[in-house]
Every structure is written in structure tokens, then in C-alpha cells.
Amino acid sequence: xxxxxxxxxxxxxxxxxxxxxxxxxxxxxxxxxxxxxxxxxxxxxxxxxxxxxxxxxxxxxxxxxxxxxxxxxxxxxxxxxxxxxxxxxxxxxxxxxxxxxxxxxxxxxxxxxxxxxxxxxxxxxxxxxxxxxxxxxxxxxxxxxxxxxxxxxxxxxxxxxxxxxxxxxxxxxxxxxxxxxxxxxxxxxxxxxxxxxxxxxxxxxxxxxxxxxxxxxxxxxxxxxxxxxxxxxxxxxxxxxxxxxxxxxxxxxxxxxxxxxxx
Amino acid sequence: xxxxxxxxxxxxxxxxxxxxxxxxxxxxxxxxxxxxxxxxxxxxxxxxxxxxxxxxxxxxxxxxxxxxxxxxxxxxxxxxxxxxxxxxxxxxxxxxxxxxxxxxxxxxxxxxxxxxxxxxxxxxxxxxxxxxxxxxxxxxxxxxxxxxxxxxxxxxxxxxxxxxxxxxxxxxxxxxxxxxxxxxxxxxxxxxxxxxxxxxxxxxxxxxxxxxxxxxxxxxxxxxxxxxxxxxxxxxxxxxxxxxxxxxxxxxxxxxxxxxxxxxxxxxxxxxxxxxxxxxxxxxxxxxxxxxxxxxxxxxxxxxxxxxxxxxxxxxxxxxxxxxxxxxxxxxxxx
Ligand SMILES: Cc1cc2nc3c(=O)[nH]c(=O)nc-3n(C[C@H](O)[C@H](O)[C@H](O)COP(=O)(O)OP(=O)(O)OC[C@H]3O[C@@H](n4cnc5c(N)ncnc54)[C@H](O)[C@@H]3O)c2cc1C
Ligand SMILES: Nc1ncnc2c1ncn2[C@@H]1O[C@H](COP(=O)(O)O)[C@@H](O)[C@H]1O
Numbered sequence: 001x002x003x004x005x006x007x008x009x010x011x012x013x014x015x016x017x018x019x020x021x022x023x024x025x026x027x028x029x030x031x032x033x034x035x036x037x038x039x040x041x042x043x044x045x046x047x048x049x050x051x052x053x054x055x056x057x058x059x060x061x062x063x064x065x066x067x068x069x070x071x072x073x074x075x076x077x078x079x080x081x082x083x084x085x086x087x088x089x090x091x092x093x094x095x096x097x098x099x100x101x102x103x104x105x106x107x108x109x110x111x112x113x114x115x116x117x118x119x120x121x122x123x124x125x126x127x128x129x130x131x132x133x134x135x136x137x138x139x140x141x142x143x144x145x146x147x148x149x150x151x152x153x154x155x156x157x158x159x160x161x162x163x164x165x166x167x168x169x170x171x172x173x174x175x176x177x178x179x180x181x182x183x184x185x186x187x188x189x190x191x192x193x194x195x196x197x198x199x200x201x202x203x204x205x206x207x208x209x210x211x212x213x214x215x216x217x218x219x220x221x222x223x224x225x226x227x228x229x230x231x232x233x234x235x236x237x238x239x240x241x242x243x244x245x246x247x248x249x250x251x252x253x254x255x256x257x258x259x260x261x262x263x
Numbered sequence: 264x265x266x267x268x269x270x271x272x273x274x275x276x277x278x279x280x281x282x283x284x285x286x287x288x289x290x291x292x293x294x295x296x297x298x299x300x301x302x303x304x305x306x307x308x309x310x311x312x313x314x315x316x317x318x319x320x321x322x323x324x325x326x327x328x329x330x331x332x333x334x335x336x337x338x339x340x341x342x343x344x345x346x347x348x349x350x351x352x353x354x355x356x357x358x359x360x361x362x363x364x365x366x367x368x369x370x371x372x373x374x375x376x377x378x379x380x381x382x383x384x385x386x387x388x389x390x391x392x393x394x395x396x397x398x399x400x401x402x403x404x405x406x407x408x409x410x411x412x413x414x415x416x417x418x419x420x421x422x423x424x425x426x427x428x429x430x431x432x433x434x435x436x437x438x439x440x441x442x443x444x445x446x447x448x449x450x451x452x453x454x455x456x457x458x459x460x461x462x463x464x465x466x467x468x469x470x471x472x473x474x475x476x477x478x479x480x481x482x483x484x485x486x487x488x489x490x491x492x493x494x495x496x497x498x499x500x501x502x503x504x505x506x507x508x509x510x511x512x513x514x515x516x517x518x519x520x521x522x523x524x525x526x527x528x529x530x531x532x533x534x535x536x537x538x539x540x541x542x543x544x545x546x547x548x549x550x551x552x553x554x555x556x557x558x559x560x561x562x563x564x565x566x567x568x569x570x571x572x573x574x575x576x577x578x579x580x581x582x583x584x585x586x587x588x589x590x591x592x593x594x595x596x597x598x
Contacts, residue, residue: 129391134379143460144348163522170465183529225388231416237575245580250588256576262537263593
């Protein structure tokens with residue numbers, strides 16, 4: 001089985017995150033990581049590959065210089081090889097630009113042997129849009145099985161279970177298919193020393209837009225369907241109160257809520 | 264079909280089932296209010312789309328009170344309307360037929376999936392998790408918060424059709440002075456093979472809890488590891504406040520409460536007027552789902568807990584003392 005797992009390089013959510021004058025995420029470098037939720041996608045890819053045997057897991061990213069760190073992490077976990085789509089024209093891409101580049105890269109990877117499964121995380125913890133997986137499935141014309149809390153492949157078909165706000169669902173589709181997994185799907189393995197050493201020898205292929213046949217005008221700021229017109233940090237919360245319970249804190253809390261007409 | 268700036272603003276009607284009948288979810292009324300504001304700039308009408316059988320008829324009076332002039336009642340043949348790719352094609356068909364300028368929906372996971380595919384199908388720009396939407400210099404401009412509610416951004420959608428997913432509690436719902444009598448337009452949409460490649464093999468709707476839905480509640484009381492599995496104090500305070508009950512992932516992983524109660528980056532994102540967190544440390548993953556709340560109250564026995572960094576009102580104390588006392592005082596104040 002050939003599995004492509006999409007991984008994104010994001011600013012560390014524990015770090016101070018901010019936006020620049022242009023409204024884009026400031027990437028000072030140094031404090032970026034593999035999007036935590038993509039570790040679940042990599043884990044799912046590795047587990048499915050191990051179960052199927054004779055499989056290949058390709059970690060794919062679309063991102064600027066430095067983003068290969070996310071791919072490297074996937075390789076350390078056990079993915080076989082990496083692909084990065086890297087091109088100055090990608091700067092400022094919205095979800096559809098990123099999808100165009102990812103889809104072209106998946107097709108390119110499929111050129112030397114069909115791809116059975118495309119896996120993604122449930123959301124990138126920088127933008128938290130969760131738009132990409134469904135858009136990528138549409139672009140690649142693959143069955144869309146998203147937000148999997150459980151995923152299994154058997155007899156050429158994939159099955160998932162997903163938990164929505166109001167319902168629990170199971171879905172099935174023949175391969176090839178696109179699956180996004182949640183953090184409930186598994187517990188990502190931690191790369192061990194052997195994995196880290198092995199990853200040094202694994203190849204990361206860097207592709208420009210021309211290599212995957214994408215028109216630069218269709219992606220990046222040029223192709224984006226949205227444009228940031230302003231951004232500002234939220235003003236700090238004012239008049240904050242911190243009390244230690246002396247036996248009356250519950251009453252004081254109720255009074256605080258009543259004063260603010262919140263009860 | 265083109266999408267002129269004065270084309271209808273189309274609102275997707277989300278529903279839940281009450282006593283066997285489809286009913287609108289409260290955030291839809293907020294959406295209709297926002298849609299009217301957006302439509303006013305170009306003199307466009309506000310339309311609604313119903314994908315659930317019986318919903319168009321059941322909701323006609325209510326959407327009329329919010330100024331809707333046309334309800335599109337869509338059927339999808341033998342395709343499954345619960346599949347989000349099917350919903351996307353239904354929306355694409357209505358948007359095209361009506362020459363819509365914008366499609367508005369609530370920012371749920373299902374609607375995000377439908378909107379993403381709608382974007383691929385129509386070329387529309389899509390913004391999710393919006394807290395506001397207006398028209399400026401002809402363009403649809405959307406505001407949203409990012410980075411766990413610590414930044415606000417505004418972005419313009421530059422395509423003729425704009426798709427905007429709005430968070431609950433973005434604006435108060437306001438009916439119109441003179442209700443309309445919406446006309447119903449039926450659409451039988453033929454769904455493509457591409458949207459039906461995955462099959463829904465099972466679907467179990469969750470039974471209603473009797474409390475407000477977490478994602479749309481005006482007030483939320485949440486419990487974490489500090490409850491040690493006993494949610495009674497959290498539930499008692501929630502019930503006097505008419506609030507929804509939420510939890511951290513620790514509490515849902517422990518099985519103390521259902522996974523649907525999880526607030527955070529991988530659970531439900533909430534922005535109620537009031538959030539009360541009890542026995543919750545305030546991990547970044549949890550904060551990402553609640554930091555945009557109006558007033559934040561924290562009750563935690565450890566003064567070093569990071570939740571106090573973002574609390575408007577923090578109580579260092581034992582939740583099993585503080586919450587019941589607060590509930591009792593609220594009852595007393597109400598008389
Ligand atoms: C990929 C990923 C995604 C995640 N997504 C989410 C998510 O969406 N939502 C989420 O919530 N978490 C999420 N988590 C988990 C998150 O990192 C934290 O582990 C979790 O939020 C902590 O839950 P907690 O505050 O209940 O527990 P703890 O951090 O253990 O805090 C318990 C608190 O209770 C206090 N306490 C104890 N007893 C009492 C008492 N009697 N009275 C008052 N206070 C008391 C303690 O002082 C402590 O501060 C995610 C983690 C990962 C890795
Ligand atoms: N630039 C990217 N490169 C590779 N994968 C991505 C990229 N952006 C998003 N993804 C994938 O899409 C998932 C959802 O991201 P999003 O829709 O941006 O929240 C992530 O978990 C990744 O698996």
C-alpha cells in the first residue's frame with residue numbers, strides 16, 4: 001500500500017504567536033514544529049502500513065524553507081521518504097492554493113505507482129481552519145472520510161468512525177481515499193534514537209511548482225481568494241479580580257456575576 | 264450563473280430534532296441577523312436553504328420574522344443528505360440558481376467540510392470561525408479571532424461568491440419589525456458520483472441532554488481533572504445559570520463525561536458570554552477553545568494555574584466549596 005501523509009510546519013503553540021504588518025503569521029524560525037495533530041496522521045499511516053505489509057509512507061508538505069523540519073519529524077517517526085513543495089510563489093497561499101499544490105504533488109507521487117491513501121490531520125493548530133482535508137478530497141476526486149476517531153483498511157476498503165457534535169457516524173469507501181484523523185485515533189509514537197539516526201539517510205525530495213505543473217498565478221497571494229485587511233492583538237482583559245477563598249468566595253462569585261448581569 | 268454583488272445572501276438552516284420534528288438551532292437566527300446587515304449594503308434579499316425534509320415548512324414563519332424572502336427546499340434524490348459532499352453540491356446548486364453573492368452557515372465541523380468543497384466547486388473564497396461580516400468598498404469583509412482568541416484579523420473575500428462560516432454568539436439575534444412571508448422554492452438536485460464515493464454506513468444521533476448545546480450556549484460551566492470524576496457541583500451551577508456543561512480532555516478521556524463535552528482545539532470551540540472553569544489548569548489546548556469567551560471565571564485550588572492568567576474573576580479555592588455556595592447565592596438573589 002502507498003500512503004501519502006500531509007504534514008504541516010506550524011509555529012509552536014506554546015510559543016508567543018503573532019501576526020505581522022502584512023497579516024501573515026510571523027515565522028521567526030527556531031520555534032516551529034510539526035503540527036501536533038499531524039503526528040496522529042503519521043501514526044495512522046505507519047500503523048496501516050505495518051498492518052498491510054509491503055507498504056510505503058510518503059510525508060508531504062507544502063511550505064517555505066524550514067518546513068522540511070516537519071517532514072524530518074515524520075521520517076523520524078518512521079515514514080519512508082519525504083516530499084516538500086517549495087516555491088517563492090506559494091507565499092500567501094490560502095487553503096485553496098495549498099490544496100492545488102498538495103494535489104499536484106500527490107499526482108506526481110502517484111506517477112510512479114498509484115497512491116492508495118492520503119492521510120491528513122484534523123486541523124492545523126496555527127489557523128485551526130479544518131478546511132483543507134475536504135477541499136483536498138474534492139480536488140483529488142477521492143472519497144472523503146474525515147475526522148476519523150478510528151480507521152481501518154481491509155479488502156481494499158477503508159472504514160472510519162467519527163464523532164460529531166450531534167451524532168456518531170461510520171463511513172466506508174473503496175481505496176484510493178482521503179482520510180483525516182483526530183487526536184482520538186491513536187497515540188503517536190515518539191521517535192527513538194534508531195529512528196532519529198535512520199531519518200538522516202531518508203531522502204526529502206524538493207519540488208518547485210514547475211515540477212508539479214502548477215501555474216504560479218493559481219497559488220500564493222496572487223491566487224488567493226481572501227486578502228488580510230487588518231489584524232490586531234486582542235486588548236488585554238481589564239479589571240481582573242483574583243481572590244482566595246476565605247469561606248465566602250462562592251457568594252462573592254455570585255455577586256460578581258449578578259453585577260455584570262450574567263445571572 | 265454569475266454572482267452579482269446584489270445577489271441574495273443565502274443562509275444554510277441548521278436544525279436539530281425536537282419531539283420528532285426539525286427545529287432551527289438558535290445560532291441560525293444570529294446568522295439571519297448578520298445576513299440582513301450584509302445584504303443591506305447592496306439592497307440584496309436574504310434567502311434560506313433547507314436540506315432536511317420538512318424543515319422548510321416548519322421554519323417558514325420563524326425565518327420570516329428574520330426577514331427571509333425565499334426558502335430553498337432542496338432534495339437530493341437517493342443521495343444521503345448527511346454526507347457533507349452532498350450538502351456541498353446542494354449548496355452549490357442553490358447558490359448558482361439564485362445568483363447568490365454570499366453563503367452563510369454556522370461554523371460546525373460538518374459545515375466546514377461542506378464549505379471547503381463548495382469552494383472547490385464554485386471558486387468561492389471561504390472563511391471559517393467568523394465573528395462578524397460586513398461589506399466594505401464592495402467587498403465582503405470578515406472578522407475572526409486567531410491564535411486562541413488572542414488576535415483579531417479582518418480579511419476581504421475577493422471572489423464574486425463569498426462563503427462565510429460564523430461562530431455562535433457572534434451577534435444577538437434580532438427579528439425584523441415587519442415579518443415577511445417567505446416563498447418556498449423546491450430544488451431537486453442531482454448529486455455527482457464524486458460526492459458519493461464514501462458511503463454513510465451508520466449514523467446515531469445523540470439524545471438531547473435537556474441543557475443548551477455547548478457550541479451555542481450563552482453560558483458554559485466546565486469541569487476538569489479537579490472534579491475527580493464528580494461533576495455534580497459543575498452540573499448544579501450550570502443548571503441554576505441555564506448553562507451548558509463542558510469539560511477538558513482529561514475529563515472526557517477518563518470517561519467522566521461524553522467526548523462531545525470536550526472544549527478545546529480538538530473539541531468544541533466556544534465563545535459564550537460567560538465561561539466558568541472549575542478544576543481546570545488552563546492548558547493551551549483547552550484555552551484555544553474558550554479564550555474568546557466574554558467573561559472568564561476560574562475556580563482552582565492552585566494559585567499558579569495558568570487559567571488565572573486569562574481569568575476576569577479568579578477564585579483560588581476548592582471547587583466543591585465554591586461552586587455550591589455560588590449556586591445557592593444565585594438562587595437566593597433570584598428570590
Ligand atoms: C494534541 C492534543 C490535543 C488536545 N486537545 C485538548 C482539547 O481540545 N481540550 C482540552 O481540554 N485538552 C486538550 N488536550 C489536553 C491538554 O493538553 C491538557 O492535558 C488538559 O486540558 C488538562 O485538563 P485539566 O485542566 O482537566 O487537568 P490538569 O491539567 O491536571 O488540571 C487540573 C486542575 O485542577 C485543579 N484542582 C484539583 N483539585 C481541585 C479542587 N478540588 N478544586 C479546584 N481545583 C482543583 C488543579 O490545581 C489543576 O490545576 C490536548 C492535548 C494534546 C496533546
Ligand atoms: N501546507 C501544508 N502542507 C501539508 N499538509 C497540510 C498543509 N496545510 C494543512 N495540511 C494538512 O491538512 C490538515 C488540516 O489543516 P487545516 O485545514 O489547515 O486546519 C493538517 O492537519 C495537515 O495534515
